[in-house]
Amino acid sequence: MKRLFQALTVAATLAAPVAFAQGTALSPQEVRAAVIVSLDSGQHRQAADLAEALVARDAADHDALLLSSRAHRNLGDMPTARERASQAWDLSRTDAQKHAAALMMAQALASGDQRMRAQFWLRRAAQHAPNDRLRQAAVRDFRYVRARTPVTVQLSFNVAPNSNVNNGSTTGRSTFFDPFTREFVEVSLGGTALALSGIETSLGAALRYRLNERSRSATDLTFSAYHQTYALSSSAKAKAPGAKGSDFATTSLAAGLTRRWKTEDMRSEYTLGALVGATHYGGDPYAEFARLSAGMTRPIGPKTRLRLDVSAEQVRGAAAPHADKIGLDANLRQKLDQGGELIWKIGIDDSTSSQSVADYTGLTLGLTHALAKPLWGADISYGLSLSSRDYPSTPFAAGSRTDNRVAAHLQMWFRDLDYYGFSPVVSLSASRTASNVGLYDADAVGMELGIRSTF
Template sequence: MRLNLIWPLLFAATTVHAQPSLNDLQKRAEAALVADRPADTIRLAGDMLDAQPDSFAAFYLMALAQADSNDLQAAAQTGRRAYQVAKTEENRFLAARFVGGVRFQAGQYTRSELWLRRAANHTQTEAELASVANAFATANQANPLSLRFSGYVAPTDNINDGSDDGVLRLEGIDTTFVLPEDRRSLSGVAFAASTELRYRIAQSPNQSTTLVGTISGETYILSSEAEDLLASSPNPDVRAVDGSDFATVTASVGVVRQQNNISPLGPVRAGLALGTYWEGGERLVDFGDLTLEQIVPIDPNSTFRLRALVREQIARKPTLLDSTLYDVVGSYERTRGNQDQLQLNFGTRRVSAGPENSYDEYEVGVGYGLAQPVFGVQLYTSLQLGYRNYEEFVTTLDGREDQFISADATATFQDVSYFGFSPSITVSSSRTVSTAEENTTSAVQVLFGVTSNF
């Protein structure tokens, strides 16, 4: 079995000049490999290693010959040794790219992806990076297991979605109360991470079934200003509040089924998930989700998606209410002629949770991403506008209305890459204006994270 994608690069490997006999062994080993005599190449490469134990050329030639002999496990191990002794970026790329290819042929797709990300660290040209990205996409598609990680650090001026003015006004009795300090906007730094694990248990041209598990969490460190504000409270319970009291964790497990042959419009996905939610170290609610999504490929560059969700939420504390949430979300995605990405979306939500906790919400948004980097920076921006209505609310006489807006801009520094990931910065701002003034809030935050390049 010939690894054609690797062999043309062989002659870029380091030629050893220490001894003429070593040069002769290398030439003979290369000739045997070209003549499809892998056993001779392995023997000659072994002689080279006897003469020079850290010879990249010897390990690389031996790995190629082992792959040609269909001994993929040995080829991968020898390729790893070649990577370890390589002295140049070019040779490190050759070895890592080779091991990624061998692991793929052996059906070890996760290992293949890891080695391809390692190869991305040593690319010298756009062509090399493109070859790694294409190979990674092929391995990722073949791999029944996929793992996605994300994380960020975000300084923010409102970690708790607290009130701007810190007061509560009761309509009809002309009375104003000062809100507790922990319900006012508190500044600090957010630390967040999330993981999604998918395992495809069945696949055919007409369907796929995937198990999905997710867990995400966020915790905070309060700023000195927020700590001073809490310390000024006359309530000892409020004075004891720290950033971990606002920490959240969400976990869920579920199954997603995609069927490609039941709708003339395109693929249909259905999902079922069970999950739970913690806040401040307390488990507050359990939930069950049922989703249905229609995917409509309009043309090779445009796709429309319509997704509906029903969530039943069961409170685990007597102070909370059970609720039912209904979501309908539509999105239109288009790749323009210049490869810029355009996204339009709309959504509507209905939450039923008792007279003063039920509301309707409507939202529209637009996102735009530039295909061409600006000074090595990939840019994406988005804007969301929304409206929320409560028919009844505890502090008002005629319900509550919220108008909200959010905007963000993300810069990904593609010139800086490690394992195929590049650092990113997102600046986001949000503002909610409510007729129940204690719920008028605003927040600005800067998120430092990482983004995969492929």
């Protein structure tokens, strides 16, 4: 009560805009109004003292805690501002109270340069916003803070059934060269050479640290980690009794540097990048790689944008075929008059190696259509791709080897099933590879369940 008496005495003797007759008994509502007037007029110390008096009177006064947090943030006292916002959050019962407390905590964190934590609290503010207007305001604040955060983290997680986890043969037969008879003979395949089904689980993380940023350019340091493993089905275990899902697990780590800049009219963007990394397969070291890339994005019409990427990569490693690769990819994104979007893709790649499995040229053509409006409560895109790879030689057949592959995909993003700004994504895929070498004939059907940020 001593703090309350002191604060009220100060308020009663202060000049305008907060003027009270000395000795006048003020109600909590009147003191609260005085805090708001003090904040609006820039008298933040007075606002903090009055708000603290309300908190001393009633530690469960939700509005007083929020006002105190705001006043202390304006004074630059971020620890107290965060403490009061945290207390308000713990006392919140309704969405409106949770939204207000989360927003106040986010503001205190962002003002104290703790922008990563501020983004989490802004997601909370959006989650508990009592109406769409306040939700959109929280989303705008989130994007503003994220754009000014030097560190960003993206996480991915997928669980999916997969009919061919090891990319094995679906025909069960192939041709091999017999060194004794010096003839090619047809044999039956078994074990891990056959397509094995199972459940695929993957987890990925990507971190970006912005080294510098100007109005039209930025330089980023990136780190990424990815792990994919499998649990074999009972039928797969019957085909290959000694195999385990982890035998086909893949783990990769990479670090890179990317420089991007925009033209003066801000319509086109160029990128240069370098990436180094390593992969493990089945728990053992497999390959190390280094890649250089360059890209360009520019409009070529009022509703069309073109993306070009060129890359050069070198692969080495104790287990991997040593190869030098170059690639060119072009993507054309076309907005449709009736809504939606078409994405056209063409890719050309060439790999040079002393080993036949990594010496090839390839061509890929693809088309994806994104629907203009949600269907079945989901944003939907679907597409088809055709690809071909030519290998000059193969130990499994006379002459060259050619693999032709057709693949289809359907993706459904249930944006309205939102929780903290994340919503589920279901992806279905199917592919068939036809090769003149039976060992490489393969069919695969898969489904992925993941999550994606809605803002």
